[in-house]
Each structure stands twice: as structure tokens, then as C-alpha cells.
Amino acid sequence: MLECWSARRLAMVLPASTNPEYSLTIYNTAAGSHGLAVGFAWWTLGTILALSYFVFVYRMFKGKVRLEGQGY
Amino acid sequence: METLWFIIVAVTITAYVVLDGFDIGAGTIYLFVARTDRERRTVLRAIGPVWDGNEVWLLAAGGTLYFAFPQLYASSFSGFYLPLTIVLWLLMLRAIGIEFRAHIPEEVWKSFFDGLFFVASALLAIFFGTALGNVIRGVPLNADGYFFEPLWTSWHLAENPGVLDWYTVLAGLVALCALIAHGALYVAIKTEGELSARARSVAILVWPILFFLTIVSLVATYFVRPTIMHNYHECPAGLLIPVFVFGSLATMIWAAPKAKEKLAFAASGLYIAGMLVGAAFGYGVARFNQP
Numbered sequence: 578m579l580e581c582w583s584a585r586r587l588a589m590v591l592p593a594s595t596n597p598e599y600s601l602t603i604y605n606t607a608a609g610s611h612g613l614a615v616g617f618a619w620w621t622l623g624t625i626l627a628l629s630y631f632v633f634v635y636r637m638f639k640g641k642v643r644l645e646g647q648g649y
Numbered sequence: 650m651e652t653l654w655f656i657i658v659a660v661t662i663t664a665y666v667v668l669d670g671f672d673i674g675a676g677t678i679y680l681f682v683a684r685t686d687r688e689r690r691t692v693l694r695a696i697g698p699v700w701d702g703n704e705v706w707l708l709a710a711g712g713t714l715y716f717a718f719p720q721l722y723a724s725s726f727s728g729f730y731l732p733l734t735i736v737l738w739l740l741m742l743r744a745i746g747i748e749f750r751a752h753i754p755e756e757v758w759k760s761f762f763d764g765l766f767f768v769a770s771a772l773l774a775i776f777f778g779t780a781l782g783n784v785i786r787g788v789p790l791n792a793d794g795y796f797f798e799p800l801w802t803s804w805h806l807a808e809n810p811g812v813l814d815w816y817t818v819l820a821g822l823v824a825l826c827a828l829i830a831h832g833a834l835y836v837a838i839k840t841e842g843e844l845s846a847r848a849r850s851v852a853i854l855v856w857p858i859l860f861f862l863t864i865v866s867l868v869a870t871y872f873v874r875p876t877i878m879h880n881y882h883e884c885p886a887g888l889l890i891p892v893f894v895f896g897s898l899a900t901m902i903w904a905a906p907k908a909k910e911k912l913a914f915a916a917s918g919l920y921i922a923g924m925l926v927g928a929a930f931g932y933g934v935a936r937f938n939q940p
Contacts, residue, residue: 590655590718590721591721591724591725591784591787591788591790592784592785592786592787592788592874593787593788593789593790593796594786594787594788594789594790594810595789595790595791596790599790599791599792599794600787600790601720601721601724601790601794603651603652603654603655603718604651605720605794606718606719606720606721606724606794607650607651607654607717607718607720608716608717608718608719610650612716613650613651613653613654613717614650616654616716616717617650617653617654620657620713627705627709630702631702634698634699634702635699637698638698638699641839641840641841642691642694642695642839642840643694644687644690644691644694648690648694648697648751649690649693649694649697649747649750649751
């Protein structure tokens with residue numbers, strides 16, 4: 578199952594209708610490997626922040642909508 | 650590392666479609682289920698605190714795409730220049746429709762902003778589906794990895810396709826129906842009484858169309874890109890994805906009439922996610938050799 582999700586299978590990102598050789602894959606379009614590694618660390622941090630915001634905001638506004646007070 | 654970033658970008662796009670999908674969907678049914686000013690304000694309040702946060706996932710997807718796959722970003726953003734400009738305008742007009750309505754207390758302007766919100770939401774749903782259709786169908790890339798697509802073509806699939814042809818418009822209609830159901834179920838959860846019941850009946854009404862279009866689009870995808878089945882042949886476990894998609898559809902139509910809106914809403918979200926994961930999985934590497 579893991580092999581099914583491996584790099585070899587998920588490589589294509591934009592197929593070419595002209596010539597299959599021109600298709601864009603994750604390898605011929607990716608940024609440098611050092612950048613990708615550093616970016617992953619920052620991405621993790623940012624995503625934790627974003628997810629906590631989402632948990633917070635959806636909890637705050639959970640339940641049925643009320644029309645009292647200021648708003649739309 | 651490339652695979653990891655591919656998964657990150659794919660998950661971000663999926664999160665965007667599922668999250669912003671319900672507020673776009675709410676916009677597509679807005680004029681029909683919310684009839685009085687009170688009801689319209691209720692729908693706007695239901696999506697009010699979250700719609701712009703949901704849209705940030707689109708920025709995040711664009712940002713990570715730009716960061717991790719700069720050449721893909723460059724190529725697709727220049728090739729899809731015309732539709733992207735349209736989508737940007739639609740996103741802005743939709744926001745104006747939502748936010749300005751309460752600030753001009755005249756009926757004419759209220760109706761204008763209501764209409765703007767509806768039209769921009771519906772066209773966005775269609776355009777996002779069309780975008781996915783384009784990416785699955787393929788684009789006329791040249792040897793340098795660039796392309797440019799006109800908006801219209803003869804509707805036939807040719808070597809130099811345009812943004813809109815029968816296949817991509819079909820994908821747009823699938824997206825429209827999926828988001829109508831998804832948004833209607835969200836409105837049903839967040840509201841009460843007649844408004845909630847009307848929203849629920851919209852989801853039930855659109856279901857047969859969604860079911861039919863889903864099947865048509867899967868057959869059409871096989872016709873347009875036969876290689877889409879390659880990964881499924883080699884990894885039959887992948888066939889669990891379509892099973893999952895139809896399972897979600899079945900759950901949706903089972904739960905909605907029983908007023909189990911939350912379950913039905915979760916099912917419509919999973920249906921959308923399943924369709925996207927299925928497309929990503931089947932995307933195929935039939936003629937690709939890893940370096």
C-alpha cells in the first residue's frame with residue numbers, strides 16, 4: 578500500500594497534451610532540496626498556528642446562528 | 650522531499666475546496682433558500698466568521714506551490730492567466746457582495762449585493778471545477794515547459810485545448826453540484842426552522858444530479874485520459890477511493906432526509922476530498938521514469 582503512494586506514482590503534476598515528454602513532474606519543477614527541508618520546518622510551525630486558529634474560531638461560533646447584536 | 654511537498658500542496662488544496670466549498674455553496678443557494686432579509690442575514694452570519702479564513706487556504710496552496718515547485722507555479726500561472734484573472738475578480742466581487750450588503754441600507758443596493766454574491770459564488774464553483782478538469786486533461790506545454798490557453802475553443806479535445814471545452818465544463822458542473830449540496834447542508838446545520846428545512850431539501854434535490862454527473866465525469870475522465878487507470882491497475886487498493894466516494898454519496902442521501910445534517914455534511918466533505926484524492930492518485934505516471 579505504501580508503495581502505491583510513493584514518489585514514482587505521484588510524480589506527474591501537469592500533463593502535456595502536446596508531447597508526454599514535456600509534462601511537468603514534481604522532479605523537474607521542484608525547488609532546491611535544502612530550501613525544501615528548511616521550508617518544511619517553517620511550514621510545520623505555520624500550520625500549527627493556522628490549525629489552532631481554525632479550532633478556536635469554529636468552536637467560538639459553533640451552534641445555530643443567532644441574529645442578535647452587531648453583524649451582517 | 651518532493652513527494653512530501655506534493656502531498657502538502659495537495660492536502661492544502663483539498664482543505665481549501667472542502668472549507669471554502671461550503672461558503673461558496675452557501676452563496677449558490679443563497680437567493681433561493683433565504684427569501685426574507687432576516688433569512689439572508691442569517692445565512693451571511695453563518696459563513697461570516699469563517700469564509701475569509703477558509704479562503705486563506707487558497708493563498709496557502711498558492712504560496713506552498715510557489716515555494717516548493719516554482720517552475721510549476723510559473724508555468725501554470727502564466728498559462729492559465731485569463732481564467733486566473735477571472736477567478737481573482739470573482740473572489741473580490743464575492744467578498745464585496747458579502748461585506749458591503751449591510752453597509753448600504755437601501756433595497757436596490759441590497760439586491761445588487763445579493764445578486765453579486767450569488768453570481769460570483771456560482772461562477773467560482775464552476776471555474777474551480779474547470780481548473781481541475783484542465784489539469785487532468787493536460788495542457789499544451791512546449792519544450793520550455795510553458796503554455797498559453799485561450800478561454801474558448803471549438804469544444805473538441807484537440808492538441809491545443811482551451812480553458813473551456815466539453816470535458817472541463819463537465820468538471821465545472823460536477824463542482825457546482827457538489828458545492829451546492831455541501832453548502833446547503835452547512836446552511837441546514839447552522840440555521841433553524843423553515844430556512845434549515847429548505848436548505849436541506851436543496852441538498853436532497855441536487856443529489857441525483859450530482860450522482861449522475863459524478864458517474865458521467867468518471868467515464869469522461871477515462872475517455873480523456875486513459876492513463877488515469879494505470880495506477881489503479883497496478884495498485885488495486887486505490888480502487889478503495891471510488892468505493893469511498895460512492896459510500897460518501899450514499900451516506901449523504903441516507904442522512905439528509907433524516908435531518909442528520911452533520912453526518913450528511915461530513916459525507917459531502919468526504920465526497921469532495923475523495924474525488925480530489927482519486928484524481929491525484931490516478932494522475933498517473935504511465936510514461937514517466939524517475940530520474
